[in-house]
Amino acid sequence: MASSWGLDEREPGRTLLVGCGKIGVRLGERILAGGGEVTAIRRNAAGLPAGFRTIVADLEKPLAQELPEFDSVVITLPPSRADSERGSIYPLALPAIADALPSMPSRVVFVSSTRVFEGRPGPDPLTEQDAPATTSPGGAALVDGERLARELLGATVVRPAGIYGPGRDSLIRRVRAGDAIDATRRTNRIHETDVVRLLEVLLRAAAPPALVHGVDRAPVALGDVAAFIAAELGVATPPAVDPAVGGGTVLDGSLLLALLGEL
Numbered sequence: 078m079a080s081s082w083g084l085d086e087r088e089p090g091r092t093l094l095v096g097c098g099k100i101g102v103r104l105g106e107r108i109l110a111g112g113g114e115v116t117a118i119r120r121n122a123a124g125l126p127a128g129f130r131t132i133v134a135d136l137e138k139p140l141a142q143e144l145p146e147f148d149s150v151v152i153t154l155p156p157s158r159a160d161s162e163r164g165s166i167y168p169l170a171l172p173a174i175a176d177a178l179p180s181m182p183s184r185v186v187f188v189s190s191t192r193v194f195e196g197r198p199g200p201d202p203l204t205e206q207d208a209p210a211t212t213s214p215g216g217a218a219l220v221d222g223e224r225l226a227r228e229l230l231g232a233t234v235v236r237p238a239g240i241y242g243p244g245r246d247s248l249i250r251r252v253r254a255g256d257a258i259d260a261t262r263r264t265n266r267i268h269e270t271d272v273v274r275l276l277e278v279l280l281r282a283a284a285p286p287a288l289v290h291g292v293d294r295a296p297v298a299l300g301d302v303a304a305f306i307a308a309e310l311g312v313a314t315p316p317a318v319d320p321a322v323g324g325g326t327v328l329d330g331s332l333l334l335a336l337l338g339e340l
Contacts (some may be wrong), residue, residue, distance in 0.1 A: 082336070083283025087184070089113045090148030092280070095136070095174060095306075097125070098323030099244070101153045103273045109282075116147070136170035139175040149280050150174070151182045153225065156218035165316055166217035167225055175229040180241070184233070186279050187226035189219050191238045191265055191290060194326050196235075200263075202329040205288045233279055237291035238328060252306045252315050260300025260317035261323030267291045271340050279338050292330040293340060 089108050094101040097117035102125065105115040109128045122131035134140055136154070152174070156165050194203055196210030211217045226232035241248075251258065272291055279285045300317060309312045334340070 082285055084278065085281050087281050088148075089184070089280040091146065092116070092149040092160075093118060093144070093147040094151050094153070095119075095170070096153040096155075097129075098153060100240075100269065100272055100276070101151065102126060102129075103269070104151060104276050105173075107273065107277050114125065116145075116209070118144075133257075136167070136173055137166065139173050142177070143179055144174075144177045144238045146179055146184045149186075150178075150182050150230065151186045151188070151276060151280070152232070153188045154222075156215055156222060164214075165221065167218060167222035171222065171225045171229055181231065184280055184285075185226070185230040185272050186276060187223060187230070187232040187234050188276070189223050189234055189236045191236045191292065191326070191328055192216050193219050193223070193236065194328070198263075198324040198326055200327055202327045203288060203290075204329040205286070205332060225237070233285050234288045235275060235279065235291055237272050238265035238267050238293070240269050240272055247305055248302065252301040252303050253310060253312060255272065255313065255315050257316045257318045258299055258303050259322050260298060261304070261321045263296040263323075263327060264299050264302065265292045265296045265326060265328045266302075267293055267333075267339065271337060274337055275333060282336075286332060286336075289332050289336065290328050290330060291333060292328045293318040294330060294334070296325065296327050 091114045092108050094105050094117045095117050108115050116130040118132040118134055119123055120135060122133050125131060154166055193209035193216055195216045196212040209220050211220055214306055223234050275291055304314045
């Protein structure tokens with residue numbers, strides 16, 4: 078299978094990072110280290126690493142000028158607009174990017190989320206062949222964003238699960254505070270480092286898969302994660318909500334493992 082993807086046969090070249098938060102910054106640093114060029118487009122260029130070229134733009138509006146040529150584009154925009162009451166960013170930002178590019182890059186990667194399966198809880202593993210089902214405006218916005226990214230930009234889609242790693246401490250804070258949790262709920266996760274690795278692999282593959290779920294080897298009960306964190310912090314394991322709600326999905330990460338090997 079790996080040979081059919083042509084892993085590491087392509088150079089990212091001139092890469093545009095659309096959004097460029099923490100994941101985009103780490104990916105851009107890897108591209109720069111490999112000899113590529115990186116341009117980040119976002120509302121505010123402050124805090125970007127040295128070596129990043131920048132375009133300051135509000136992607137809720139058409140871009141004021143045409144973009145330069147790029148070999149690769151990675152889109153890591155969150156679904157909601159700056160004012161969350163105003164809906165999804167994707168119907169504005171994705172056409173704006175497509176219209177401003179002078180030609181279609183040979184590789185576009187759109188980062189979505191496994192939230193697109195929020196309406197399909199259950200113990201049966203879901204693969205890249207399973208259809209999304211959503212129950213919230215945010216989930217529906219992600220599905221629409223995937224569609225637009227494919228239609229307008231021919232994008233490969235990545236769906237990370239709950240990203241963990243340094244600085245991502247909301248659950249740590251809840252455990253430290255002793256907040257009650259839904260201990261039996263299945264959760265799917267992936268380390269930030271593996272998300273960045275996956276994006277780079279997809280940029281460097283000659284013929285990558287069209288869709289990849291970014292998930293660790295298996296789901297884990299939220300209570301197990303909380304108990305581990307509590308032990309590391311030396312605090313009491315947080316109480317479980319009563320009654321437990323449970324649920325959650327099981328996402329198959331076989332394709333990711335085939336692409337990355339060990340996580």
